[in-house]
Amino acid sequence: MSIELSNIRKSFKDNVVLEDLSLEVATGETLVLFGPSGAGKTVLLRLIAGVVDPDEGSIRLGGQDMAGVEPEDRGIGMAFQNFALFPHMDAHANIASPLEARRSSAQEIDGRVEDVSQLLKIDHVLHHKPKELSNGQKQRTALGRALVAQPSILLLDDPLRNVDAKLRFEMRLELPRLLSSQNATVIYVTQDYKEAMALCDRIAVMSDRGIAQIGTPEEIYLTPKTIAIARLFGDPSINLLDVTPEAGEEGPYVRLSGAKVPIRNGYGQAIGKDCVLGVRPESIRFVDAAAAGAVPVTIEAETPLNEKTVTLAVTARNREILISRPATTPGPDSNDAHIVLEPDGVLLFDRETGARVETEPATAAGEAA
Amino acid sequence: MEHTSTLEKALRGVAITCVILFFMFPIFWIVLMSFQTNETILRVPPSIIFDPTIQNYVALITGRLETSAGSLEINFMSNLWNSLFLSSASVAVGLILGVPAAYAFGRLKFRGSEDIAFTLLSFRFAPPLLVLLPLTIYFQQIGLADTYFGLIWVYQLIVLPLILWIVRGYFEDIPADIENAYRVAGHSWFSTFRKVALPLAMPGIAAAGLLAFIFAWNNFIFALVLASADKQPVTVGALAFVTASGIQYGQVAAGVVLSILPTLALALYAQRYLVEGLSLGAVKG
CATH class of the missing domain: 3.40.50.300 (P-loop containing nucleotide triphosphate hydrolases)
Known part of the structure; x- marks a missing residue:
C-alpha cells in the first residue's frame, strides 16, 4: 500500500x-x-x-x-x-x-x-x-x-x-x-x-x-543539500574548512596551508565567495611532498578502528582535518606529511546559508555519467 | 539501610510497638468492653480482668435489650444490613458512573473538562448540612425522602468525587502509547478501555472503591436527616443505645465491633490488589 x-x-x-x-x-x-x-x-x-x-x-x-x-x-x-x-x-x-x-x-x-x-x-x-x-x-x-x-x-x-x-x-x-x-x-x-x-x-x-x-x-x-545534513552522516564526520575559492589558470582552487588545491571546474560560480569546504575523511589521501596539490600537515594522533585507521592532522593555520584510510594500508612515515583531496569528494557550501553550492550543469552532466 | 545493627533493630521494634499500642489501644479496649456488662465497665478503677460475657452480642443479634428499666426493642441487625446495602450500592453506582468519567477526564482533553472535574470535587467542600436543608425539601416534594434510591443518590456526593479523582490519576499514569498500540493493532476504543485501561487501573479502582466504601459506611448526617428508622445505617442506629436508663456501653462496644468487621474484611481482601498495584512497575517498559 x-x-x-x-x-x-x-x-x-x-x-x-x-x-x-x-x-x-x-x-x-x-x-x-x-x-x-x-x-x-x-x-x-x-x-x-x-x-x-x-x-x-x-x-x-x-x-x-x-x-x-x-x-x-x-x-x-x-x-x-x-x-x-x-x-x-x-x-x-x-x-x-x-x-x-x-x-x-x-x-x-x-x-x-x-x-x-x-x-x-x-x-x-x-x-x-x-x-x-x-x-x-x-x-x-x-x-x-x-x-x-x-x-x-x-x-x-x-x-x-x-x-x-x-x-x-x-x-x-x-x-x-x-x-x-x-x-x-x-x-x-x-x-x-x-x-x-x-x-x-x-x-x-x-x-x-x-x-x-x-x-x-x-x-x-x-x-x-546542506552542511547540517552532511554532518549527520558519516563516522568520523565530514571535515569542514572555511575557504574562499579563487580563479586560477587551470580552474578554480582553494588555499590550504598555502598550497593551491584545485577544485572541480563546475565550482566556477563560487569564486570569491565565502564558502565552507566539506570533504569526507575517506576522500583524503597521504601523498609525497612532490605530488600536485599536496597540502603539508602535521599529524597529531592516529586512532585504529578495526577496519580503518583515522588520523587527526592540523594544517599550517592549525585547522584540524580527519583522514581515514583502510587499516591495512601504510600511514605516513613522519609527523610532517602531505595530503591531497580527491576532487570528486570535495563539496562546497555557502557559508551564510549552509546550502551546498551546485556544480554548474555542463560539468555536472559529465559527472553523473 | 543495608547495615542495621541489632540495637537499631531493637529500637525500631520498640518504636513500632509504641505506635501500634497507641493506635490500637482504643480498639482493643472497645473489644474488651464488648464482652463486659455495664457494671464491670463502669467500676473504678477499671480492670482488664473480668468474666467475659456474650450477652451484649446476643442482645444485638436477637434485637432485645434487657435493661434495669425493662426490655427494649432494638433493630441493630437491620441497621447493619442497611449500612451494608447503602454503602455497597453507593460504591457500585459510584464505580459505574465514576470510572468511565475518570477515563474521559484523564484521557480526552475536551473543552471545560478541567472545570467540570473541579466542580465535581468541590461538592466535597460544601458542609453537608448546608446541602441537606434544601435537599430534604426537594426530596420530600418528589417523594425521594426516606427511600434507598434517594439515599444512594445523595451518597454519590461523597462517593463519586472520591472515585473520580483517584481513578483519574491512575488512568493518566498509564502510558498513552500502550493504549495507542492496542488501537493500532485493530481494537476499538471501547475494547481498548475494557481490555487495557481497566485492568491496568484496577489497583486504583480497588483503592478508590475501598475508600469510598469506608466514607459511605461512616456517613452519619445524610442518613440522620433523610432516613427513617427502617432505613437507618449503624451510624445513626447507634443512637438507640442512649436509653432512658443510661448509656448501654457494653452494647455500644459490641455494635462498634460488629460494624468494623465488614470494612475490615473488605480492606483485607482489597489489600491484595493494592499491593499488586504497587508491584506492577513494568508499565513503562
Whole structure:
C-alpha cells in the first residue's frame, strides 16, 4: 500500500512540529525517516497511524483519504519506540492482539504467533510477562506484534534504540531480510545513520518541521543539500574548512596551508565567495611532498578502528582535518606529511546559508555519467 | 539501610510497638468492653480482668435489650444490613458512573473538562448540612425522602468525587502509547478501555472503591436527616443505645465491633490488589 502525505501541518498548542510536509512512499518501498530528536519523526508516524490527527493536509494510504478513519481501521502494523507492550498480558497475548482484533481462530493465532516468534527467536519466552523479558526480548515482542498480522504498512519507530549494542548490530543485519520478506511498505525511524544506510531504499532527512532532503543513501551521503545534513552522516564526520575559492589558470582552487588545491571546474560560480569546504575523511589521501596539490600537515594522533585507521592532522593555520584510510594500508612515515583531496569528494557550501553550492550543469552532466 | 545493627533493630521494634499500642489501644479496649456488662465497665478503677460475657452480642443479634428499666426493642441487625446495602450500592453506582468519567477526564482533553472535574470535587467542600436543608425539601416534594434510591443518590456526593479523582490519576499514569498500540493493532476504543485501561487501573479502582466504601459506611448526617428508622445505617442506629436508663456501653462496644468487621474484611481482601498495584512497575517498559 502506498503512503501519500500532502501539506501536513501539526502543532501542539503553540509549538509547530510539522509544517507543509509532503511525502510519498511507494508500495513495497522501505523509507527511513532520519533526523535529530525533536525533528518530528515520531509525530509523523503517529499521524500515519491515526493516533494523532493533522491540523491541515491530507494523508492517503493506498489512495484512500484517511481523514476520520480510526487507527484500528487503517490496517497498520506499528512498533513503538518504548515498546508499549501490554504489561498485564504475556508475550504470546501481546503478539496475538492484532490477530484477535481480526477475529482469527485460536488455531490460526497460535500458528502465526509461533511462526513470528521463531523468526524473531523469542519462542521460548512466549509465556513471560513483559516485565520478565530482557530489553532485547521486549523489542522483539513489539516487533512481532507489528509483523504478525502481515500488515501492508509497517511503521517502526526507532525499534533498536533501547537495545544493547550487540543486539542492535545483529538486528541491523537481520532486519533488511525480515522487512523484505514482509512485502510491506515500511517507514522506519532512526537516529543512527548506519542503520539508516543499511536498511532502506530511500532516506528522508527531517529537520526544521519538514523534510530537508530525500534520496537514496548514496545521494544523501555524497551530495547532501546542506552542511547540517552532511554532518549527520558519516563516522568520523565530514571535515569542514572555511575557504574562499579563487580563479586560477587551470580552474578554480582553494588555499590550504598555502598550497593551491584545485577544485572541480563546475565550482566556477563560487569564486570569491565565502564558502565552507566539506570533504569526507575517506576522500583524503597521504601523498609525497612532490605530488600536485599536496597540502603539508602535521599529524597529531592516529586512532585504529578495526577496519580503518583515522588520523587527526592540523594544517599550517592549525585547522584540524580527519583522514581515514583502510587499516591495512601504510600511514605516513613522519609527523610532517602531505595530503591531497580527491576532487570528486570535495563539496562546497555557502557559508551564510549552509546550502551546498551546485556544480554548474555542463560539468555536472559529465559527472553523473 | 543495608547495615542495621541489632540495637537499631531493637529500637525500631520498640518504636513500632509504641505506635501500634497507641493506635490500637482504643480498639482493643472497645473489644474488651464488648464482652463486659455495664457494671464491670463502669467500676473504678477499671480492670482488664473480668468474666467475659456474650450477652451484649446476643442482645444485638436477637434485637432485645434487657435493661434495669425493662426490655427494649432494638433493630441493630437491620441497621447493619442497611449500612451494608447503602454503602455497597453507593460504591457500585459510584464505580459505574465514576470510572468511565475518570477515563474521559484523564484521557480526552475536551473543552471545560478541567472545570467540570473541579466542580465535581468541590461538592466535597460544601458542609453537608448546608446541602441537606434544601435537599430534604426537594426530596420530600418528589417523594425521594426516606427511600434507598434517594439515599444512594445523595451518597454519590461523597462517593463519586472520591472515585473520580483517584481513578483519574491512575488512568493518566498509564502510558498513552500502550493504549495507542492496542488501537493500532485493530481494537476499538471501547475494547481498548475494557481490555487495557481497566485492568491496568484496577489497583486504583480497588483503592478508590475501598475508600469510598469506608466514607459511605461512616456517613452519619445524610442518613440522620433523610432516613427513617427502617432505613437507618449503624451510624445513626447507634443512637438507640442512649436509653432512658443510661448509656448501654457494653452494647455500644459490641455494635462498634460488629460494624468494623465488614470494612475490615473488605480492606483485607482489597489489600491484595493494592499491593499488586504497587508491584506492577513494568508499565513503562
